[in-house]
Amino acid sequence: MIWIDTLAQGILLGGLYALFAAGLSLVFGIMRLVNLAHGDFIVMAAYLILLLVTLMGLSPFVAAIIAAPVMFGIGWGLQKHLLNRTLGNDILPPLLVTFGLSIALQNALLEGFSADSQRLPTGAISTASIDLGVLTVGVLPLLTFGSAIAVIVGLNQLFYRTELGRAFRATSDDATTASLMGIRPGNIFAIATAIAMLVVTLAALYLGMRSNFDPNIGPARLIYAFQAVIIGGLGSLWGTLAGGIIIGLAQTVGAAVNPEWQILAGHVAFLIVLLVRPRGLFPRAVD
Amino acid sequence: MSLLTTKGLTAHYGDFQALFGVDIALNQGETIAIIGANGAGKTTLMRSLSGVLRNAPEMITLEGQAIGGMSADQILPLGLAMVPEGRKLFPSLSVEENLLIGTYGRKVDGYWNLQTIYELFPILAERRNNPGTALSGGQQQMVAIGRALMSNPKVLLCDEISLGLAPVVIKDIYAAVPKIQESGASLIVVEQDVGQAMKVADRVYCMMEGRVTLEGTPASLSRDDIHAAYFGVSA
Ligand SMILES: Nc1ncnc2c1ncn2[C@@H]1O[C@H](COP(=O)(O)OP(=O)(O)OP(=O)(O)O)[C@@H](O)[C@H]1O
Ligand SMILES: [Mg+2]
Numbered sequence: 396m397i398w399i400d401t402l403a404q405g406i407l408l409g410g411l412y413a414l415f416a417a418g419l420s421l422v423f424g425i426m427r428l429v430n431l432a433h434g435d436f437i438v439m440a441a442y443l444i445l446l447l448v449t450l451m452g453l454s455p456f457v458a459a460i461i462a463a464p465v466m467f468g469i470g471w472g473l474q475k476h477l478l479n480r481t482l483g484n485d486i487l488p489p490l491l492v493t494f495g496l497s498i499a500l501q502n503a504l505l506e507g508f509s510a511d512s513q514r515l516p517t518g519a520i521s522t523a524s525i526d527l528g529v530l531t532v533g534v535l536p537l538l539t540f541g542s543a544i545a546v547i548v549g550l551n552q553l554f555y556r557t558e559l560g561r562a563f564r565a566t567s568d569d570a571t572t573a574s575l576m577g578i579r580p581g582n583i584f585a586i587a588t589a590i591a592m593l594v595v596t597l598a599a600l601y602l603g604m605r606s607n608f609d610p611n612i613g614p615a616r617l618i619y620a621f622q623a624v625i626i627g628g629l630g631s632l633w634g635t636l637a638g639g640i641i642i643g644l645a646q647t648v649g650a651a652v653n654p655e656w657q658i659l660a661g662h663v664a665f666l667i668v669l670l671v672r673p674r675g676l677f678p679r680a681v682d
Numbered sequence: 683m684s685l686l687t688t689k690g691l692t693a694h695y696g697d698f699q700a701l702f703g704v705d706i707a708l709n710q711g712e713t714i715a716i717i718g719a720n721g722a723g724k725t726t727l728m729r730s731l732s733g734v735l736r737n738a739p740e741m742i743t744l745e746g747q748a749i750g751g752m753s754a755d756q757i758l759p760l761g762l763a764m765v766p767e768g769r770k771l772f773p774s775l776s777v778e779e780n781l782l783i784g785t786y787g788r789k790v791d792g793y794w795n796l797q798t799i800y801e802l803f804p805i806l807a808e809r810r811n812n813p814g815t816a817l818s819g820g821q822q823q824m825v826a827i828g829r830a831l832m833s834n835p836k837v838l839l840c841d842e843i844s845l846g847l848a849p850v851v852i853k854d855i856y857a858a859v860p861k862i863q864e865s866g867a868s869l870i871v872v873e874q875d876v877g878q879a880m881k882v883a884d885r886v887y888c889m890m891e892g893r894v895t896l897e898g899t900p901a902s903l904s905r906d907d908i909h910a911a912y913f914g915v916s917a
Contacts, residue, residue, distance in 0.1 A: 558786065564774040565783050571734060572770040574754040576783050577764070577833065 401651045402644065407532065409643030411605065412541030413636040414598035415616050416623035417546050418591030421564050424630035424679075425567045425587045426482060428489050432497035434617030436592065440466050440599035441499055441608050442508055444514060459600040459673055463593050470592030475585040482584070495615065504610035515603035539601040546594055547636050550658040552589075554632070563587060567630075622665040628675030641668065683746060685868050686709045686731070686762070686837050691741045691750075693726050693892075700726040702892045704842045708837065713859070713869040715883035719912055722889040725767050725789055728841045731870070732764040733757040744837070759788060761836035765843055767872075769826040771814035778810040780825050784832030792834025793865040799828040802858055821853035827858065831867075838862065841872045846858055856882060876908060 404640055418435045430436075438589070440462060447458035477496075481488040523534040554560040562583055566573040570580040602608060619642055627634025642661045649660020668676070687783050693701040708714055716724050729735045731742060733754035742750035747800040749757055750912055763784070767792065769778050800807035803824040809817055814825050823843055830838055844852040852875075859882055873879035878898040879886055880900030888896040888911040896903065909915075 450849075484818050499832050521843050558782075561775060561779050562786055565772045565786075566780075568772040568774050569770060571754075572766060572772070573783075574736065575732060575757040575758065575766060576829070577755050577788065578783075579755040 396497035397651075401530055402646055403530050404536070405644035405647030406640050407643070408647055409640030410536070411598070411601055412619045412623050412642050413543040413639030414453060414539065414546060414594065414601060416620035416635045417543070417550060417632065418594040418598070418629075419552060419617075419620045420624045420627070420630070420632055420635040421594070422588055422591045423624060424632075425563050426584050427567075428478065428584075429493070429621070430577065430588075430591075431493040431617065432500055432572035432613070433489060433493075433595070433620060434615065435497045435500040435504075435613030436466075436595050437599050437602060438608055438613045439504060439648065440592075440596045441515070441603040442504060442513070442551060442610075443531055444596075444599060444603060445513055450514060452498065455517065455600055455604055459596055461655055462599075463596045466592040466596045467589045469638035470589040470595075471585045475581060479581045479584055483629075496621040497617075501610050501613060510561065510609055510611070512607040513603075513626060514607050515600070517533045535601070539605070541656070542601065543636060543639070547632050550590075550594075550632050559586065595596050607673045618621075619661065622661065626665060626668045626675055627680035630679040631675070631677040634675060635668075636679035684708060684746060685712075685871075688727075688731070688843060689741055689743075691727070691737060693723075693730050693735055693737065695726075700892050701730065704889075704892070704894055706872055706887055706894065706897075708868055709861075709867075711868055712884045713863060713871060715879035716870060716889060717874070717879050717886060717908075717912065718889035719890075720874075723892040724889055725841055726892075727889070728764060728767070728839050728870070728872060732762060732839060733742060746880045758835075761834075761837070763830040763833045763835035763837070764839040765823075765830045765841060767841040767845070769819075770821045771822055771825055771829075773813065773815045775804055775814055776811050776823055777814050777817065778816040778849050781806075781828050781832055784829040790832075790834045794831040794834050796832075797827045797855070799831060802831075802861055803828060811870045818851075820847050820854060823847065823851075823855055824858075827855070827862075831862065831865075833895060834865075835867055837870065838867045839870045839872075842874060843871070844875060844878060845875065852878070876912070888912055 410665035414435060419430065422428055422430055443462045444455055444458045444467065447453055448455055478489060481492045520535055524531050525534060554563060562578050566578060566580050566583045573580055597598055622642055624635050625640030641664055645664035646657045646661040650657035686708040688704055688706050691701055691704040704727060716727065718724050730737050733752050733756065737750035739751035740750040744760055744762060749760065771882065775783060781796060805821055806824055806828060841857055871882055883900060885899055886903060887894050888908060890911060896907060
């Protein structure tokens with residue numbers, strides 16, 4: 396019984412990691428850019444939500460709805476005015492710039508909000524649970540997981556069913572030829588990063604309601620996200636969900652065996668998948 | 683007034699100069715062919731016209747407007763589309779999606795749409811849901827042409843649409859040209875096959891080492907003229 400419970404918790408935790416990772420996966424899939432500040436943007440969004448909650452007395456959910464367009468704008472501007480300049484044949488500049496951004500963001504958050512850990516007020520939802528007979532699951536983890544599925548489905552629909560999604564794929568295939576179709580690659584990239592920031596806001600909401608956060612936890616979130624993307628296979632959004640679940644499961648099972656093994660177990664699972672399937676579980680055909 | 687002109691067009695790849703003062707003109711309703719040996723600069727000329735390579739603004743004019751400094755995504759809506767060398771289909775897109783992306787973000791009026799493209803190349807309708815790159819070379823070329831036509835261009839640039847194709851397939855591809863001309867588009871066709879170029883074009887330009895070495899109507903050009911302009915030595 397306890398094992399079923401552990402497995403369920405692990406899978407649901409995977410939903411949170413998939414949310415961390417979906418934006419990273421989207422951006423990487425379209426422009427081969429790894430944003431090393433991704434985790435810090437999640438933390439920044441969490442503080443933005445916290446600010447709205449404390450200043451305006453809003454519920455975290457409403458605050459997230461207000462924070463989302465702000466983050467969208469930040470993502471658009473960041474890509475358009477900074478990151479687009481770093482893209483090219485050399486993969487180093489975007490890594491250096493986003494690494495610098497990561498440090499700058501952490502310091503700015505430290506200045507603005509101190510190193511104290513914070514948490515979003517959740518009210519009754521944090522303790523509510525549903526009895527499914529064989530096991531009981533928390534409403535919040537379930538909501539997180541449901542949101543992750545919704546995000547992956549939504550992004551897939553966007554990618555494969557809309558004109559914008561066609562432009563995403565075409566630009567990812569060949570930006571020069573895409574420009575011959577009247578597509579401006581720089582704008583496509585900016586929209587992609589802006590959309591990634593919407594997902595980041597959602598990830599921040601659940602991160603902040605689930606656990607404490609402080610300005611320094613960004614890089615660890617980036618690592619989980621990165622591992623989920625790699626396990627799933629670069630460019631596959633469903634793969635990213637699978638990757639998140641694998642990390643979540645490994646961490647939860649590891650913690651059940653020995654609480655100190657939680658983080659380690661996730662990394663070990665990552666290494667094992669890489670050893671068996673170096674290109675991830677669902678690699679894209681073209682690469 | 684010519685529809686599309688270049689004046690003293692130069693182009694560089696880093697320190698390497700690929701075009702040295704190219705002057706060409708395309709008149710409304712006309713089809714011109716650009717011939718020349720490998721490395722003559724034909725593709726570079728096409729890339730300059732379409733905005734993939736940037737130039738000084740006044741070096742290229744389309745309907746009197748200086749477009750030399752514009753990017754490709756700015757030039758396409760003005761009515762100039764290109765079928766790039768090597769076809770360059772998008773591997774992640776199906777045949778139909780490859781066609782649809784030709785009108786990205788715009789509604790365009792004109793003869794060409796999915797249906798008329800499928801009439802022009804019926805095989806594409808059958809393969810519409812296949813990945814573009816799963817098709818044969820000739821079919822891929824049809825997709826590349828259809829994709830460019832979807833924007834209903836005033837000027838269509840075709841860079842070596844017969845490259846690497848079997849003669850019977852080339853015939854099929856070129857069978858589409860009269861219909862494209864009838865739809866009102868003016869054409870610039872880059873061809874290594876001189877005979878093919880002579881058949882399709884109203885006028886021919888021959889390039890060598892980044893310069894135009896010969897210009898005239900097919901009837902006015904002798905084989906010796908072309909040979910000299912093509913290779914730089916007389917036959
Ligand atoms: N990206 C590039 N970088 C550097 N040099 C280039 C580049 N593309 C073309 N060149 C050079 O520019 C010159 C003209 O090339 P271009 O491709 O325009 O010739 P072309 O007439 O289209 O030849 P082909 O018949 O082989 O297609 C050649 O000397 C070529 O080596
Ligand atoms: Mg060429």
